[in-house]
Amino acid sequence: MMHAMLQSFDPATGEVVWEGPAAMPEAVARAVDTARLSHAAWASTPLAQRLAVARAYRGELEKRSDDLARLISRETGKPLWEGRGEVASMIGKVDLSIAAQADRASEKHTATTFGEAVLRHHPHGVMAVLGPYNFPGHLPNGHIVPALLAGNAVLFKPSELTPAVGEAMAQASSDAGLPEGVLSLVQGGKETGAALVAADIDGLLFTGSATAGAHFRRIFADRPKVILALELGGNNPLVVWDGAEGALDVEEVAALVVQSAYVTSGQRCSCARRLILPRGRFGNAVIEAVAMLRDRLRLGAWDEEPTPYMGPLISPEAAARAQQQVGQIVALGAKPIRLLEPLADRRATFVAPALLDVTGLTVPDEEIFAPVLQVTRVADFDSAIAAANATRFGLAAGLVSADLALWQRFVVESRAGVVNRNRPTTGASGAMPFGGLGDSGNHRPSAFYAADYCAYPVASFEAALPTGNRDSLAGMLTA
Structure with a gap:
């Protein structure tokens, strides 16, 4: 079977940076099936082990930070000082995501007169992440790390303009010990993205244009089971x-x-x-x-x-x-x-x-x-x-x-x-939510609040035995 080839270029020179096959719709379908099979085992992996893999991923980013910064700069055209800053943000995102998971999606127990109230958070399942070209490492990283911490499997399609950075991120995750199939890379352009969006996914995490965001709103209107988190542009x-x-x-x-x-x-x-x-x-x-x-x-x-x-x-x-x-x-x-x-x-x-x-x-x-x-x-x-x-x-x-x-x-x-x-509009803290309203998003901000859309809350009342129920009916029963 013939495969469409994908290339990325240094914007300053036009030189080829990366070349490889684009995932055809059949390959996307297989990747989704693999993610579905891998999800159950990853979701049942103890949180401590998922945290350990995330920290190992941070270590892999640190080890290759110079090479990754140069790759980001070469593929996007941004100056090397910006590439280095982006890698630093990627590294910092791991600890911030761990803190956010503990703060916003951890298990909580509260004693009440009715029983123990327990709050848990469950992963959605298979999450698709579509990355942008302007921050090809940092922005998809801000979706992927929280999604994996929550126990989801992730399918990551980088921008077709920056596939090399996406490939480097996937390799760092693999080297960190992330089980095979939990994070799958699908390279390609619009056809690949369309196949991924049309597949049996449980969530779409997207950073990109308002036009694309409006398109996703429309096509997911009749698919309420899919969590949709849109991080869009602004005027x-x-x-x-x-x-x-x-x-x-x-x-x-x-x-x-x-x-x-x-x-x-x-x-x-x-x-x-x-x-x-x-x-x-x-x-x-x-x-x-x-x-x-x-x-x-x-x-x-x-x-x-x-x-x-x-x-x-x-x-x-x-x-x-x-x-x-x-x-x-x-x-x-x-x-x-x-x-x-x-x-x-x-x-x-x-x-x-x-x-x-x-x-x-x-x-x-x-x-x-x-x-x-x-x-x-x-x-x-x-x-x-x-x-x-x-x-x-x-x-x-x-x-x-x-x-x-x-x-x-x-x-x-x-x-x-x-x-x-009195600070640039481009300044934002990873320890706070990042997102907008109107045509800038869909009220699911990213950054520290990404933990909110990567898992859903499950509220329970629990008791060791079904006691007290008979007494509650006293005086209200016939002889």
Whole structure:
């Protein structure tokens, strides 16, 4: 039987990074059957042993951290400092997942007058994980580790753009002693993913676009037994407000804005896409400082020296799509402070960040997955909050202000799952939930709360013998 071949490429050079066969639908079906058979034994494995395997996996990541960081950077294009940070997050995720399992999904016993109340958590069974390309290690890792700790079997399909990282993760799990069949890797593109989603799975854990998330909502509407956890994108607002004149350092603000909008070449779901500022001198100063800092950002390949701040977008197609979206906004009347410009003598994946003034315009409420920041100027803070919430998404939001009263309003009135003050919108703690509402998710946040969707609670009343039941009927029976 012929197998479709899958390749991944270094976005900076176009060189092939990985090549291998894509799993055809028949192979996906066999992998699901294997996972189903493996699940029962893994679910009945004592938790202490599952924890030991997770810690061994952490050790495998630590041993190969340098090689894995280089692989992540080469396959995604992100600078090596980002690849190293991603591996560190993967390593840290193990202990955080163990802590979350103990906190949110452990067994609990409570004595009552009616008997002992016992809370247990059972695994769902066979969980499918579809990984994204922007964090091909960290984000699927955040689903896989909690799912395995809970006793599920996992089928992992990495993004077709980053299969090498997925293969490295599966090898690390195997080397850590995870029993065969408990974690199965299925490589491939849309056809492979469609076969996996259509299979007899008990859960789909997905990180990706809102468009794909909406598709999954529809096709699983009639399959209520499948737990669906969606971690999607956002059209995230960042409000900068100098409530007390002169309280904010404009250069610091500009650096925070750049970190929010342009880190990872804008390829983070939590990147700021919309900058909301007051009209007048302060807002003008912030825009000027952001534009000047944008012009100084070093762009380059993942292993270049001096170290670049940004790498390329994932593919020429992604760059072309982003440039088309920017062109559409400019055609609607946006003022281009900086355009999404291709770099001379570089592959088409390299683009310099865009900064567009869209004040007074109605522009598409879409996530542009690229370094594109749209500026809106408003008259007052009420208008700033209204503008921030004027989106179908609800993942991240941020306020930059020294005014505590403004923050207290903003954190209450913002419609987002991650709301930061005086920190980039891209900052998130693994010890807290991560997820959004609206078109940004389905109210099943990941990170520390992943334990919630990897197991279901079972509540019991228990007693050693069926005592007291006869007495409860006294006086209510006929002779």
